[in-house]
Amino acid sequence: MHAITIPEPGGPEALVWGEVPDPVPGEGEVLVEVAASAVNRADILQRQGFYNPPPGASPYPGLECSGRVAALGPGVSGWSVGDEVCALLAGGGYAEKVAVPAGQLLPLPKGLDLKQAAALPEVVSTVWSNVFMIAHLRPGETLLVHGGSSGIGTMAIQLAKAVGAKVAVTAGTREKLERCAELGADILVNYREQDFVEEVRKATGGAGADVILDNMGAKYLDRNVNALAVNGRLAIIGMQGGVKAELNISTLLTKRAAISATSLRARPLGEKAAIVAAVREHVWPLIDAGQVRPIVDREIPMSDADTAHRVVEESGHIGKVLLVAP
Template sequence: MYAITIPEPGGPEALVWAEVPDPVPGEGEVLVEVVASAVNRADLLQRQGFYNPPPGASPYPGLECAGRITALGPGVSGWAVGDEVCALLSGGGYAEQVVVPAGQLLPVPEGVDLVTAAALPEVTSTVWSNVFMIAHLRPGETLLAHGGSSGIGTMAIQLAKAVGAKVAVTAGSKEKLEFCGELGADVLINYREQDFVEEIERATDGAGADVILDNMGAKYLDRNVRSLAVNGRLAIIGMQGGVKGELNIATLLNKRAAVTATSLRARPAAEKASIVAAVREHVWPLIGGGHVRPIVDRTVPMRDAAAAHRVLEESGHIGKVLLTR
Protein backbone atom coordinates (compact mmCIF):
# COMPACT_ATOMS: atom_id res chain seq x y z
CA MET A 1 0.00 0.00 0.00
CA TYR A 2 0.92 3.68 -0.10
CA ALA A 3 1.08 5.98 2.92
CA ILE A 4 2.39 9.37 3.92
CA THR A 5 5.79 8.79 5.50
CA ILE A 6 8.16 11.12 7.37
CA PRO A 7 11.72 10.09 6.41
CA GLU A 8 13.15 13.08 8.31
CA PRO A 9 11.35 15.61 10.56
CA GLY A 10 10.80 19.04 9.09
CA GLY A 11 8.32 21.31 7.35
CA PRO A 12 5.34 20.19 5.26
CA GLU A 13 7.74 19.06 2.55
CA ALA A 14 8.90 16.30 4.92
CA LEU A 15 5.68 14.39 4.15
CA VAL A 16 6.38 11.79 1.46
CA TRP A 17 3.80 9.56 -0.29
CA ALA A 18 5.61 6.22 -0.48
CA GLU A 19 5.03 2.49 -0.83
CA VAL A 20 5.09 0.68 2.53
CA PRO A 21 4.22 -2.83 3.78
CA ASP A 22 0.55 -3.75 4.04
CA PRO A 23 -0.73 -3.85 7.64
CA VAL A 24 -2.18 -7.10 9.01
CA PRO A 25 -4.91 -7.14 11.69
CA GLY A 26 -4.11 -9.00 14.88
CA GLU A 27 -6.24 -10.21 17.75
CA GLY A 28 -9.24 -7.92 18.26
CA GLU A 29 -8.37 -5.72 15.28
CA VAL A 30 -9.86 -5.00 11.87
CA LEU A 31 -8.32 -3.83 8.61
CA VAL A 32 -9.92 -0.71 7.15
CA GLU A 33 -9.56 0.52 3.58
CA VAL A 34 -9.21 4.26 4.15
CA VAL A 35 -11.45 6.57 2.14
CA ALA A 36 -10.60 9.74 4.06
CA SER A 37 -8.58 10.94 7.02
CA ALA A 38 -8.31 14.29 8.79
CA VAL A 39 -5.50 16.62 9.82
CA ASN A 40 -4.95 17.34 13.51
CA ARG A 41 -2.44 19.58 15.28
CA ALA A 42 -0.78 16.46 16.64
CA ASP A 43 0.09 15.46 13.07
CA LEU A 44 2.01 18.70 12.62
CA LEU A 45 3.95 18.04 15.82
CA GLN A 46 4.74 14.49 14.67
CA ARG A 47 5.98 15.79 11.32
CA GLN A 48 8.28 18.21 13.17
CA GLY A 49 9.70 15.42 15.32
CA PHE A 50 8.05 16.55 18.57
CA TYR A 51 5.31 13.93 19.03
CA ASN A 52 6.32 10.35 18.37
CA PRO A 53 3.64 7.65 18.07
CA PRO A 54 3.11 5.54 21.18
CA PRO A 55 4.79 2.10 21.27
CA GLY A 56 3.22 -0.33 18.85
CA ALA A 57 1.32 2.34 16.89
CA SER A 58 1.65 2.94 13.16
CA PRO A 59 4.59 5.25 12.34
CA TYR A 60 2.49 7.16 9.81
CA PRO A 61 0.50 10.26 10.83
CA GLY A 62 -3.28 10.37 11.07
CA LEU A 63 -5.36 10.03 14.23
CA GLU A 64 -8.72 9.29 12.59
CA CYS A 65 -10.17 7.92 9.40
CA ALA A 66 -13.27 6.72 7.61
CA GLY A 67 -13.53 3.78 5.27
CA ARG A 68 -14.67 0.19 4.80
CA ILE A 69 -13.70 -2.92 6.71
CA THR A 70 -11.80 -5.35 4.44
CA ALA A 71 -10.67 -7.97 6.97
CA LEU A 72 -11.37 -9.08 10.53
CA GLY A 73 -8.69 -10.25 12.93
CA PRO A 74 -9.22 -13.12 15.37
CA GLY A 75 -11.73 -12.51 18.13
CA VAL A 76 -13.63 -9.65 16.46
CA SER A 77 -17.42 -9.73 16.68
CA GLY A 78 -20.13 -7.21 15.90
CA TRP A 79 -18.48 -6.02 12.67
CA ALA A 80 -18.40 -7.47 9.16
CA VAL A 81 -16.34 -7.08 6.02
CA GLY A 82 -17.86 -4.27 3.97
CA ASP A 83 -19.12 -2.23 6.95
CA GLU A 84 -18.65 1.50 6.50
CA VAL A 85 -16.96 2.90 9.61
CA CYS A 86 -15.01 5.77 11.06
CA ALA A 87 -12.32 5.21 13.65
CA LEU A 88 -10.15 6.76 16.34
CA LEU A 89 -6.50 5.88 15.69
CA SER A 90 -3.14 6.03 17.41
CA GLY A 91 -1.63 6.68 13.98
CA GLY A 92 -1.73 5.49 10.40
CA GLY A 93 -4.69 7.41 9.01
CA TYR A 94 -2.66 8.97 6.18
CA ALA A 95 -2.60 5.68 4.28
CA GLU A 96 -4.56 3.43 1.95
CA GLN A 97 -5.15 0.92 4.75
CA VAL A 98 -4.95 0.96 8.53
CA VAL A 99 -5.37 -1.58 11.32
CA VAL A 100 -7.82 -0.50 14.04
CA PRO A 101 -8.70 -2.06 17.42
CA ALA A 102 -12.36 -3.02 17.18
CA GLY A 103 -13.18 -0.95 20.28
CA GLN A 104 -12.16 2.22 18.43
CA LEU A 105 -14.57 1.73 15.52
CA LEU A 106 -17.77 3.71 15.08
CA PRO A 107 -20.52 3.26 12.50
CA VAL A 108 -20.97 6.17 10.13
CA PRO A 109 -23.69 8.34 11.71
CA GLU A 110 -27.05 8.62 10.03
CA GLY A 111 -27.12 11.47 7.53
CA VAL A 112 -23.32 11.75 7.20
CA ASP A 113 -21.44 10.63 4.08
CA LEU A 114 -18.39 8.41 4.38
CA VAL A 115 -15.79 11.09 3.59
CA THR A 116 -17.27 13.61 6.02
CA ALA A 117 -17.36 10.97 8.75
CA ALA A 118 -13.56 11.21 8.90
CA ALA A 119 -14.02 14.60 10.57
CA LEU A 120 -15.73 13.08 13.62
CA PRO A 121 -13.78 10.54 15.70
CA GLU A 122 -11.02 12.73 17.16
CA VAL A 123 -13.11 15.84 17.89
CA THR A 124 -16.09 13.99 19.35
CA SER A 125 -13.85 11.80 21.51
CA THR A 126 -11.79 14.76 22.71
CA VAL A 127 -14.73 17.01 23.50
CA TRP A 128 -16.94 14.35 25.08
CA SER A 129 -14.16 12.90 27.24
CA ASN A 130 -12.91 16.27 28.49
CA VAL A 131 -15.97 18.50 28.67
CA PHE A 132 -18.48 15.89 29.79
CA MET A 133 -16.76 12.79 31.21
CA ILE A 134 -14.07 14.72 33.15
CA ALA A 135 -15.34 18.30 33.58
CA HIS A 136 -19.01 17.26 33.83
CA LEU A 137 -20.54 20.27 32.05
CA ARG A 138 -24.18 20.53 33.09
CA PRO A 139 -27.26 22.32 31.70
CA GLY A 140 -27.28 26.00 32.61
CA GLU A 141 -23.51 26.18 33.13
CA THR A 142 -21.11 28.26 31.03
CA LEU A 143 -18.43 26.74 28.81
CA LEU A 144 -15.54 28.81 27.48
CA ALA A 145 -13.96 27.12 24.45
CA HIS A 146 -10.72 28.60 23.17
CA GLY A 147 -10.19 28.27 19.44
CA GLY A 148 -13.92 28.18 18.85
CA SER A 149 -13.62 27.91 15.06
CA SER A 150 -11.32 24.87 15.13
CA GLY A 151 -12.51 21.32 14.69
CA ILE A 152 -12.53 20.85 18.45
CA GLY A 153 -14.14 24.24 19.04
CA THR A 154 -16.96 23.83 16.54
CA MET A 155 -17.84 20.46 18.06
CA ALA A 156 -17.63 21.82 21.62
CA ILE A 157 -20.05 24.63 20.79
CA GLN A 158 -22.64 22.27 19.36
CA LEU A 159 -22.43 19.62 22.07
CA ALA A 160 -22.53 22.18 24.87
CA LYS A 161 -25.58 23.87 23.36
CA ALA A 162 -27.24 20.48 22.84
CA VAL A 163 -27.10 19.83 26.61
CA GLY A 164 -28.39 23.30 27.49
CA ALA A 165 -25.18 25.12 28.42
CA LYS A 166 -24.19 28.71 27.64
CA VAL A 167 -21.13 28.92 25.36
CA ALA A 168 -18.40 31.54 25.07
CA VAL A 169 -15.62 31.23 22.50
CA THR A 170 -12.42 32.94 21.53
CA ALA A 171 -11.25 33.27 17.92
CA GLY A 172 -9.00 35.59 15.98
CA SER A 173 -11.23 37.07 13.28
CA LYS A 174 -14.70 38.47 12.68
CA GLU A 175 -15.42 35.74 10.12
CA LYS A 176 -14.53 32.96 12.54
CA LEU A 177 -16.54 34.50 15.37
CA GLU A 178 -19.57 34.97 13.15
CA PHE A 179 -19.41 31.28 12.22
CA CYS A 180 -19.21 30.34 15.88
CA GLY A 181 -22.29 32.48 16.49
CA GLU A 182 -24.15 30.68 13.72
CA LEU A 183 -23.36 27.37 15.46
CA GLY A 184 -24.91 28.70 18.66
CA ALA A 185 -22.11 30.39 20.63
CA ASP A 186 -23.56 33.06 22.92
CA VAL A 187 -20.43 35.10 23.72
CA LEU A 188 -17.95 35.91 20.94
CA ILE A 189 -14.49 37.12 22.00
CA ASN A 190 -11.81 38.30 19.57
CA TYR A 191 -8.62 37.39 21.40
CA ARG A 192 -6.62 39.83 19.24
CA GLU A 193 -8.67 42.79 20.44
CA GLN A 194 -10.33 41.77 23.72
CA ASP A 195 -9.24 40.40 27.09
CA PHE A 196 -11.17 37.17 27.54
CA VAL A 197 -10.96 37.45 31.33
CA GLU A 198 -12.86 40.74 31.24
CA GLU A 199 -15.32 39.49 28.65
CA ILE A 200 -16.14 36.33 30.62
CA GLU A 201 -16.61 38.36 33.79
CA ARG A 202 -18.98 40.70 31.97
CA ALA A 203 -20.91 37.89 30.27
CA THR A 204 -21.45 35.97 33.50
CA ASP A 205 -22.10 38.94 35.80
CA GLY A 206 -18.83 38.23 37.55
CA ALA A 207 -19.47 34.54 38.16
CA GLY A 208 -16.95 33.15 35.66
CA ALA A 209 -16.94 30.11 33.40
CA ASP A 210 -17.87 26.76 34.91
CA VAL A 211 -15.79 24.82 32.37
CA ILE A 212 -12.94 26.01 30.16
CA LEU A 213 -11.65 23.91 27.26
CA ASP A 214 -8.14 25.13 26.51
CA ASN A 215 -5.82 24.34 23.62
CA MET A 216 -3.17 26.95 24.49
CA GLY A 217 -1.59 25.66 27.68
CA ALA A 218 1.01 27.84 29.41
CA LYS A 219 0.16 31.16 27.76
CA TYR A 220 -3.43 31.09 29.02
CA LEU A 221 -2.97 29.26 32.33
CA ASP A 222 -3.15 32.20 34.72
CA ARG A 223 -5.96 33.96 32.83
CA ASN A 224 -7.92 30.73 32.55
CA VAL A 225 -7.79 30.16 36.30
CA ARG A 226 -8.86 33.75 36.92
CA SER A 227 -11.77 33.22 34.52
CA LEU A 228 -13.10 30.17 36.33
CA ALA A 229 -16.23 30.22 38.45
CA VAL A 230 -16.27 28.85 41.98
CA ASN A 231 -16.03 25.06 41.58
CA GLY A 232 -14.91 25.65 38.00
CA ARG A 233 -13.04 23.08 35.90
CA LEU A 234 -10.21 23.86 33.48
CA ALA A 235 -9.52 21.12 30.91
CA ILE A 236 -6.22 21.56 29.08
CA ILE A 237 -5.93 19.62 25.83
CA GLY A 238 -3.11 21.44 24.01
CA MET A 239 0.07 23.43 24.36
CA GLN A 240 0.05 25.79 21.39
CA GLY A 241 0.96 28.55 23.85
CA GLY A 242 3.86 26.75 25.50
CA VAL A 243 4.44 24.09 28.14
CA LYS A 244 5.52 25.98 31.27
CA GLY A 245 3.23 28.46 33.03
CA GLU A 246 2.79 29.90 36.50
CA LEU A 247 -0.22 28.78 38.53
CA ASN A 248 -1.57 30.91 41.38
CA ILE A 249 -2.50 28.27 43.92
CA ALA A 250 -4.29 30.82 46.13
CA THR A 251 -6.66 31.70 43.28
CA LEU A 252 -7.29 28.03 42.61
CA LEU A 253 -7.98 27.36 46.30
CA ASN A 254 -10.31 30.33 46.66
CA LYS A 255 -12.32 29.12 43.69
CA ARG A 256 -12.22 25.48 44.83
CA ALA A 257 -11.40 24.83 41.19
CA ALA A 258 -9.78 21.95 39.32
CA VAL A 259 -7.21 21.82 36.53
CA THR A 260 -6.98 18.69 34.39
CA ALA A 261 -4.80 17.92 31.39
CA THR A 262 -5.29 14.99 29.04
CA SER A 263 -4.09 13.59 25.75
CA LEU A 264 -5.97 10.95 23.80
CA ARG A 265 -3.39 9.29 21.58
CA ALA A 266 -1.31 7.48 24.21
CA ARG A 267 -4.21 6.20 26.34
CA PRO A 268 -4.56 2.43 26.71
CA ALA A 269 -6.88 0.74 24.23
CA ALA A 270 -9.43 0.00 26.95
CA GLU A 271 -9.71 3.68 27.87
CA LYS A 272 -10.11 4.67 24.23
CA ALA A 273 -12.77 2.00 23.78
CA SER A 274 -14.67 3.38 26.77
CA ILE A 275 -14.58 6.90 25.33
CA VAL A 276 -15.63 5.70 21.87
CA ALA A 277 -18.53 3.76 23.41
CA ALA A 278 -19.68 6.89 25.26
CA VAL A 279 -19.46 8.93 22.06
CA ARG A 280 -21.55 6.36 20.22
CA GLU A 281 -24.15 6.40 23.00
CA HIS A 282 -24.40 10.14 23.59
CA VAL A 283 -23.12 11.98 20.50
CA TRP A 284 -24.15 9.79 17.59
CA PRO A 285 -27.90 10.27 18.29
CA LEU A 286 -27.38 14.05 18.29
CA ILE A 287 -25.68 13.84 14.89
CA GLY A 288 -28.31 11.47 13.52
CA GLY A 289 -31.04 13.80 14.76
CA GLY A 290 -29.48 16.82 13.03
CA HIS A 291 -28.64 18.65 16.27
CA VAL A 292 -24.88 18.37 15.77
CA ARG A 293 -22.93 18.24 12.52
CA PRO A 294 -19.31 17.86 11.43
CA ILE A 295 -17.76 21.08 10.14
CA VAL A 296 -15.42 20.59 7.17
CA ASP A 297 -13.39 23.48 5.80
CA ARG A 298 -12.01 21.66 2.76
CA THR A 299 -10.78 18.35 1.40
CA VAL A 300 -7.27 17.78 0.01
CA PRO A 301 -5.95 14.71 -1.84
CA MET A 302 -4.04 12.55 0.65
CA ARG A 303 -0.87 12.48 -1.43
CA ASP A 304 -0.88 16.31 -1.11
CA ALA A 305 -0.95 16.21 2.69
CA ALA A 306 1.76 18.88 2.77
CA ALA A 307 -0.74 21.40 1.41
CA ALA A 308 -3.23 20.47 4.12
CA HIS A 309 -0.57 20.94 6.81
CA ARG A 310 0.15 24.41 5.47
CA VAL A 311 -3.53 25.28 5.80
CA LEU A 312 -3.48 24.35 9.50
CA GLU A 313 -0.24 26.21 10.11
CA GLU A 314 -1.72 29.37 8.60
CA SER A 315 -4.85 28.96 10.80
CA GLY A 316 -7.13 30.24 8.09
CA HIS A 317 -9.52 27.30 8.24
CA ILE A 318 -12.81 26.79 10.06
CA GLY A 319 -13.53 23.25 11.26
CA LYS A 320 -11.68 20.25 9.89
CA VAL A 321 -9.36 19.75 6.93
CA LEU A 322 -9.82 16.30 5.40
CA LEU A 323 -7.52 14.13 3.28
CA THR A 324 -9.21 12.02 0.61
CA ARG A 325 -8.00 9.02 -1.36
Protein backbone atom coordinates in the same frame (compact mmCIF):
# COMPACT_ATOMS: atom_id res chain seq x y z
CA MET B 1 -0.53 0.22 -0.26
CA HIS B 2 0.39 3.91 -0.29
CA ALA B 3 0.83 6.04 2.84
CA ILE B 4 2.31 9.32 3.95
CA THR B 5 5.71 8.69 5.54
CA ILE B 6 8.10 11.05 7.32
CA PRO B 7 11.67 10.00 6.38
CA GLU B 8 13.09 13.01 8.25
CA PRO B 9 11.29 15.49 10.53
CA GLY B 10 10.77 18.95 9.11
CA GLY B 11 8.31 21.25 7.36
CA PRO B 12 5.32 20.16 5.28
CA GLU B 13 7.70 19.00 2.53
CA ALA B 14 8.82 16.22 4.93
CA LEU B 15 5.56 14.38 4.18
CA VAL B 16 6.20 11.79 1.45
CA TRP B 17 3.52 9.73 -0.35
CA GLY B 18 4.96 6.32 -1.15
CA GLU B 19 4.49 2.57 -1.15
CA VAL B 20 4.66 0.74 2.19
CA PRO B 21 3.72 -2.77 3.35
CA ASP B 22 0.03 -3.46 3.91
CA PRO B 23 -1.00 -3.65 7.59
CA VAL B 24 -2.24 -6.99 8.92
CA PRO B 25 -4.98 -6.93 11.58
CA GLY B 26 -3.94 -8.60 14.81
CA GLU B 27 -5.97 -10.03 17.66
CA GLY B 28 -9.02 -7.85 18.25
CA GLU B 29 -8.29 -5.58 15.28
CA VAL B 30 -10.13 -4.68 12.10
CA LEU B 31 -8.55 -3.71 8.79
CA VAL B 32 -10.15 -0.58 7.35
CA GLU B 33 -9.84 0.52 3.74
CA VAL B 34 -9.50 4.27 4.25
CA ALA B 35 -11.80 6.73 2.48
CA ALA B 36 -10.51 9.83 4.28
CA SER B 37 -8.50 11.07 7.24
CA ALA B 38 -8.24 14.51 8.83
CA VAL B 39 -5.42 16.82 9.91
CA ASN B 40 -4.89 17.38 13.64
CA ARG B 41 -2.32 19.54 15.40
CA ALA B 42 -0.74 16.35 16.74
CA ASP B 43 0.06 15.32 13.15
CA ILE B 44 2.00 18.55 12.67
CA LEU B 45 3.95 17.93 15.88
CA GLN B 46 4.76 14.39 14.69
CA ARG B 47 5.96 15.73 11.34
CA GLN B 48 8.22 18.18 13.17
CA GLY B 49 9.70 15.38 15.29
CA PHE B 50 8.08 16.40 18.59
CA TYR B 51 5.34 13.77 19.02
CA ASN B 52 6.32 10.20 18.26
CA PRO B 53 3.64 7.48 18.02
CA PRO B 54 3.18 5.32 21.13
CA PRO B 55 4.87 1.88 21.12
CA GLY B 56 3.19 -0.53 18.73
CA ALA B 57 1.26 2.16 16.84
CA SER B 58 1.57 2.82 13.12
CA PRO B 59 4.51 5.11 12.29
CA TYR B 60 2.39 7.08 9.81
CA PRO B 61 0.48 10.21 10.90
CA GLY B 62 -3.29 10.36 11.16
CA LEU B 63 -5.35 10.04 14.36
CA GLU B 64 -8.72 9.37 12.75
CA CYS B 65 -10.19 7.98 9.56
CA SER B 66 -13.31 6.79 7.83
CA GLY B 67 -13.69 3.89 5.44
CA ARG B 68 -14.97 0.35 4.96
CA VAL B 69 -14.09 -2.78 6.88
CA ALA B 70 -11.84 -4.89 4.64
CA ALA B 71 -10.95 -7.76 7.01
CA LEU B 72 -11.46 -8.93 10.57
CA GLY B 73 -8.64 -10.03 12.83
CA PRO B 74 -8.93 -12.96 15.26
CA GLY B 75 -11.43 -12.51 18.07
CA VAL B 76 -13.45 -9.69 16.48
CA SER B 77 -17.24 -9.80 16.62
CA GLY B 78 -19.96 -7.25 15.97
CA TRP B 79 -18.45 -6.01 12.69
CA SER B 80 -18.58 -7.38 9.15
CA VAL B 81 -16.56 -6.92 5.99
CA GLY B 82 -18.07 -4.01 4.05
CA ASP B 83 -19.34 -2.09 7.08
CA GLU B 84 -18.95 1.68 6.69
CA VAL B 85 -17.15 3.05 9.75
CA CYS B 86 -15.01 5.79 11.22
CA ALA B 87 -12.29 5.20 13.77
CA LEU B 88 -10.12 6.76 16.46
CA LEU B 89 -6.47 5.90 15.80
CA ALA B 90 -3.09 6.07 17.51
CA GLY B 91 -1.61 6.64 14.04
CA GLY B 92 -1.83 5.43 10.46
CA GLY B 93 -4.75 7.44 9.12
CA TYR B 94 -2.73 8.99 6.28
CA ALA B 95 -2.79 5.71 4.36
CA GLU B 96 -4.93 3.59 2.09
CA LYS B 97 -5.41 0.96 4.81
CA VAL B 98 -5.07 0.89 8.59
CA ALA B 99 -5.46 -1.73 11.33
CA VAL B 100 -7.75 -0.50 14.12
CA PRO B 101 -8.61 -1.99 17.53
CA ALA B 102 -12.28 -2.99 17.25
CA GLY B 103 -13.16 -0.97 20.36
CA GLN B 104 -12.18 2.24 18.54
CA LEU B 105 -14.59 1.78 15.62
CA LEU B 106 -17.83 3.72 15.21
CA PRO B 107 -20.58 3.11 12.64
CA LEU B 108 -21.17 5.71 9.94
CA PRO B 109 -23.72 8.18 11.36
CA LYS B 110 -26.98 8.81 9.52
CA GLY B 111 -27.00 11.68 7.08
CA LEU B 112 -23.22 11.86 6.55
CA ASP B 113 -21.19 10.64 3.62
CA LEU B 114 -18.20 8.45 4.24
CA LYS B 115 -15.62 11.21 3.76
CA GLN B 116 -17.36 13.62 6.17
CA ALA B 117 -17.25 11.01 8.93
CA ALA B 118 -13.44 11.24 9.00
CA ALA B 119 -13.84 14.64 10.70
CA LEU B 120 -15.53 13.12 13.75
CA PRO B 121 -13.61 10.55 15.84
CA GLU B 122 -10.75 12.62 17.27
CA VAL B 123 -12.70 15.80 17.97
CA VAL B 124 -15.80 14.10 19.34
CA SER B 125 -13.75 11.78 21.57
CA THR B 126 -11.63 14.70 22.82
CA VAL B 127 -14.58 16.97 23.57
CA TRP B 128 -16.81 14.34 25.13
CA SER B 129 -14.08 12.87 27.34
CA ASN B 130 -12.82 16.23 28.60
CA VAL B 131 -15.88 18.46 28.75
CA PHE B 132 -18.42 15.86 29.84
CA MET B 133 -16.71 12.77 31.30
CA ILE B 134 -14.05 14.72 33.26
CA ALA B 135 -15.34 18.31 33.68
CA HIS B 136 -19.01 17.27 33.88
CA LEU B 137 -20.51 20.24 32.06
CA ARG B 138 -24.16 20.54 33.07
CA PRO B 139 -27.23 22.27 31.60
CA GLY B 140 -27.27 25.97 32.43
CA GLU B 141 -23.52 26.19 33.00
CA THR B 142 -21.11 28.26 30.89
CA LEU B 143 -18.39 26.66 28.76
CA LEU B 144 -15.48 28.75 27.45
CA VAL B 145 -13.81 27.26 24.37
CA HIS B 146 -10.50 28.63 23.16
CA GLY B 147 -10.09 28.35 19.40
CA GLY B 148 -13.83 28.18 18.83
CA SER B 149 -13.52 27.89 15.04
CA SER B 150 -11.18 24.87 15.13
CA GLY B 151 -12.34 21.30 14.65
CA ILE B 152 -12.39 20.83 18.43
CA GLY B 153 -14.04 24.19 18.97
CA THR B 154 -16.83 23.78 16.43
CA MET B 155 -17.71 20.41 17.93
CA ALA B 156 -17.53 21.68 21.53
CA ILE B 157 -19.95 24.52 20.73
CA GLN B 158 -22.51 22.16 19.25
CA LEU B 159 -22.31 19.53 21.99
CA ALA B 160 -22.49 22.08 24.79
CA LYS B 161 -25.54 23.73 23.22
CA ALA B 162 -27.15 20.32 22.73
CA VAL B 163 -27.05 19.69 26.49
CA GLY B 164 -28.35 23.16 27.36
CA ALA B 165 -25.15 25.00 28.29
CA LYS B 166 -24.14 28.58 27.46
CA VAL B 167 -21.02 28.87 25.28
CA ALA B 168 -18.27 31.48 25.11
CA VAL B 169 -15.57 31.27 22.45
CA THR B 170 -12.33 32.98 21.53
CA ALA B 171 -11.16 33.43 17.94
CA GLY B 172 -8.95 35.86 16.05
CA THR B 173 -11.15 37.14 13.21
CA ARG B 174 -14.69 38.42 12.73
CA GLU B 175 -15.37 35.69 10.17
CA LYS B 176 -14.41 32.96 12.62
CA LEU B 177 -16.51 34.47 15.40
CA GLU B 178 -19.49 34.75 13.04
CA ARG B 179 -19.21 31.05 12.19
CA CYS B 180 -19.08 30.23 15.90
CA ALA B 181 -22.24 32.28 16.43
CA GLU B 182 -23.97 30.36 13.62
CA LEU B 183 -23.20 27.15 15.51
CA GLY B 184 -24.75 28.57 18.70
CA ALA B 185 -21.97 30.39 20.57
CA ASP B 186 -23.45 33.02 22.89
CA ILE B 187 -20.36 35.02 23.91
CA LEU B 188 -17.88 36.00 21.18
CA VAL B 189 -14.38 37.19 22.13
CA ASN B 190 -11.79 38.42 19.63
CA TYR B 191 -8.62 37.51 21.50
CA ARG B 192 -6.60 39.99 19.42
CA GLU B 193 -8.67 42.91 20.67
CA GLN B 194 -10.41 41.82 23.87
CA ASP B 195 -9.52 40.29 27.25
CA PHE B 196 -11.41 37.02 27.48
CA VAL B 197 -11.39 37.14 31.30
CA GLU B 198 -13.18 40.47 31.34
CA GLU B 199 -15.60 39.53 28.56
CA VAL B 200 -16.63 36.22 30.14
CA ARG B 201 -17.09 37.77 33.56
CA LYS B 202 -19.16 40.59 32.08
CA ALA B 203 -21.38 38.16 30.18
CA THR B 204 -21.94 35.95 33.24
CA GLY B 205 -22.69 38.69 35.76
CA GLY B 206 -19.23 38.39 37.26
CA ALA B 207 -19.43 34.65 37.86
CA GLY B 208 -17.04 33.38 35.18
CA ALA B 209 -16.93 30.15 33.19
CA ASP B 210 -17.89 26.87 34.84
CA VAL B 211 -15.78 24.85 32.38
CA ILE B 212 -12.92 25.97 30.14
CA LEU B 213 -11.61 23.85 27.26
CA ASP B 214 -8.08 25.07 26.59
CA ASN B 215 -5.68 24.29 23.75
CA MET B 216 -3.08 26.93 24.67
CA GLY B 217 -1.52 25.58 27.86
CA ALA B 218 1.08 27.75 29.58
CA LYS B 219 0.26 31.08 27.91
CA TYR B 220 -3.34 31.06 29.16
CA LEU B 221 -2.98 29.20 32.47
CA ASP B 222 -3.14 32.17 34.85
CA ARG B 223 -5.90 33.95 32.90
CA ASN B 224 -7.90 30.74 32.59
CA VAL B 225 -7.91 30.26 36.35
CA ASN B 226 -8.97 33.90 36.79
CA ALA B 227 -11.80 33.33 34.30
CA LEU B 228 -13.16 30.31 36.18
CA ALA B 229 -16.28 30.50 38.31
CA VAL B 230 -16.36 29.10 41.83
CA ASN B 231 -16.18 25.29 41.53
CA GLY B 232 -14.97 25.77 37.95
CA ARG B 233 -13.09 23.14 35.95
CA LEU B 234 -10.22 23.82 33.53
CA ALA B 235 -9.55 21.08 30.95
CA ILE B 236 -6.20 21.47 29.17
CA ILE B 237 -5.86 19.58 25.89
CA GLY B 238 -3.03 21.41 24.10
CA MET B 239 0.26 23.25 24.41
CA GLN B 240 0.13 25.75 21.56
CA GLY B 241 1.06 28.49 24.04
CA GLY B 242 3.94 26.67 25.72
CA VAL B 243 4.48 24.06 28.42
CA LYS B 244 5.65 25.93 31.55
CA ALA B 245 3.83 28.57 33.58
CA GLU B 246 3.46 29.81 37.15
CA LEU B 247 0.13 29.44 38.92
CA ASN B 248 -1.27 31.25 41.95
CA ILE B 249 -2.51 28.34 44.03
CA SER B 250 -4.36 30.75 46.31
CA THR B 251 -6.69 31.71 43.47
CA LEU B 252 -7.32 28.05 42.70
CA LEU B 253 -8.10 27.34 46.36
CA THR B 254 -10.37 30.34 46.71
CA LYS B 255 -12.40 29.20 43.72
CA ARG B 256 -12.36 25.54 44.79
CA ALA B 257 -11.43 24.91 41.16
CA ALA B 258 -9.95 21.87 39.42
CA ILE B 259 -7.47 21.49 36.56
CA SER B 260 -7.20 18.41 34.35
CA ALA B 261 -4.84 17.75 31.47
CA THR B 262 -5.27 14.85 29.06
CA SER B 263 -4.33 13.46 25.67
CA LEU B 264 -5.96 10.61 23.78
CA ARG B 265 -3.22 9.07 21.68
CA ALA B 266 -1.21 7.19 24.29
CA ARG B 267 -4.11 6.07 26.51
CA PRO B 268 -4.53 2.32 27.09
CA LEU B 269 -6.85 0.54 24.68
CA GLY B 270 -9.45 -0.02 27.40
CA GLU B 271 -9.70 3.69 28.17
CA LYS B 272 -10.03 4.59 24.49
CA ALA B 273 -12.71 1.93 24.02
CA ALA B 274 -14.66 3.33 26.98
CA ILE B 275 -14.53 6.84 25.52
CA VAL B 276 -15.61 5.61 22.08
CA ALA B 277 -18.47 3.64 23.65
CA ALA B 278 -19.61 6.76 25.52
CA VAL B 279 -19.44 8.77 22.29
CA ARG B 280 -21.54 6.17 20.49
CA GLU B 281 -24.12 6.22 23.29
CA HIS B 282 -24.38 9.97 23.85
CA VAL B 283 -23.17 11.77 20.72
CA TRP B 284 -24.14 9.51 17.82
CA PRO B 285 -27.90 10.00 18.48
CA LEU B 286 -27.35 13.78 18.27
CA ILE B 287 -25.57 13.40 14.94
CA ASP B 288 -28.20 10.99 13.65
CA ALA B 289 -30.88 13.55 14.58
CA GLY B 290 -29.03 16.38 12.81
CA GLN B 291 -28.40 18.37 16.01
CA VAL B 292 -24.62 18.02 15.69
CA ARG B 293 -22.52 17.82 12.53
CA PRO B 294 -18.86 17.89 11.54
CA ILE B 295 -17.65 21.20 10.15
CA VAL B 296 -15.40 20.58 7.15
CA ASP B 297 -13.33 23.45 5.76
CA ARG B 298 -12.06 21.63 2.67
CA GLU B 299 -11.03 18.29 1.19
CA ILE B 300 -7.50 17.74 -0.14
CA PRO B 301 -6.05 14.60 -1.80
CA MET B 302 -4.13 12.54 0.74
CA SER B 303 -1.08 12.52 -1.52
CA ASP B 304 -1.02 16.33 -1.10
CA ALA B 305 -0.88 16.16 2.70
CA ASP B 306 1.84 18.82 2.66
CA THR B 307 -0.70 21.31 1.30
CA ALA B 308 -3.18 20.37 4.01
CA HIS B 309 -0.56 20.88 6.72
CA ARG B 310 0.23 24.34 5.35
CA VAL B 311 -3.46 25.24 5.48
CA VAL B 312 -3.76 24.17 9.11
CA GLU B 313 -0.53 25.86 10.17
CA GLU B 314 -1.70 29.14 8.60
CA SER B 315 -4.84 28.89 10.80
CA GLY B 316 -7.15 30.39 8.20
CA HIS B 317 -9.45 27.36 8.13
CA ILE B 318 -12.70 26.78 10.03
CA GLY B 319 -13.44 23.24 11.24
CA LYS B 320 -11.55 20.26 9.87
CA VAL B 321 -9.30 19.82 6.82
CA LEU B 322 -9.86 16.38 5.31
CA LEU B 323 -7.40 14.19 3.43
CA VAL B 324 -9.19 12.08 0.82
CA ALA B 325 -7.66 8.74 -0.14
CA PRO B 326 -7.36 7.78 -3.84
